[in-house]
Amino acid sequence: MPRSHKPERMRRATAIGLAALALLLLAMPATPSFAQASGHVQVRFVKAGLLVGGGTGSGVLNYRGRNYPFKVSGLSVGITAGATVGRFDGRASGIRDVGDFVGTYSSVGGGFALVGGVNGAHLRNEKGVTIVLQGPKAGLELASNISAITIAWK
Numbered sequence: 001m002p003r004s005h006k007p008e009r010m011r012r013a014t015a016i017g018l019a020a021l022a023l024l025l026l027a028m029p030a031t032p033s034f035a036q037a038s039g040h041v042q043v044r045f046v047k048a049g050l051l052v053g054g055g056t057g058s059g060v061l062n063y064r065g066r067n068y069p070f071k072v073s074g075l076s077v078g079i080t081a082g083a084t085v086g087r088f089d090g091r092a093s094g095i096r097d098v099g100d101f102v103g104t105y106s107s108v109g110g111g112f113a114l115v116g117g118v119n120g121a122h123l124r125n126e127k128g129v130t131i132v133l134q135g136p137k138a139g140l141e142l143a144s145n146i147s148a149i150t151i152a153w154k
Contacts, residue, residue: 038093039063039101041131043072047141048083052076058154059088063098070102074149082141086119090133100127105149123149 040062047055053076061068095101105123120134 037064037095038091039095041088041090041092041133043086043088043133045072045074045086045088046084047074047076047086049076050081059151061092061098061101063092063095063101068098068101069154070151071154072149072151074147076147082139084119084137084139084141086135086137088119088121088133088135090121090131090135092129092131094128094130096127100125100129102151102153103127103129105129105131105151107147107149125151 041059043057043059045055045057047053055072055074055076057072059070059072061070092101103125105125107121107123119137121131123131123133
């Protein structure tokens with residue numbers, strides 16, 4: 001009985017179809033339309049305390065070409081002694097909508113400053129937005145604490 005070429009043609013067609021599908025999938029954007037974006041953040045913050053610390057400041061979020069001024073206030077509980085003034089620069093990521101940026105952020109950390117130094121912060125809010133900041137600070141402080149920082153639009 002002669003062998004049919006139909007199964008061979010079907011295998012080729014299937015292989016070509018799978019290759020075309022793979023190319024189509026590779027050509028599609030890697031992120032869905034509800035993707036998260038990031039923005040640039042600048043913050044000025046003044047902090048003081050003895051055992052319980054508090055601070056206040058202001059900043060600007062640059063997100064998708066627009067500037068959004070905000071105010072920031074915070075409370076830290078733990079070992080805190082001293083007072084500092086800091087200017088921070090960094091990125092906020094995980095933003096799906098600009099409104100996700102405002103809220104209460106938590107942070108666990110510590111630091112030391114004697115006249116001047118470099119400080120950093122890694123914050124996360126309840127909406128999944130993460131802010132990573134670093135920058136110079138001036139003053140005298142010894143801190144090891146848990147912080148809650150609230151960001152609100154001006």
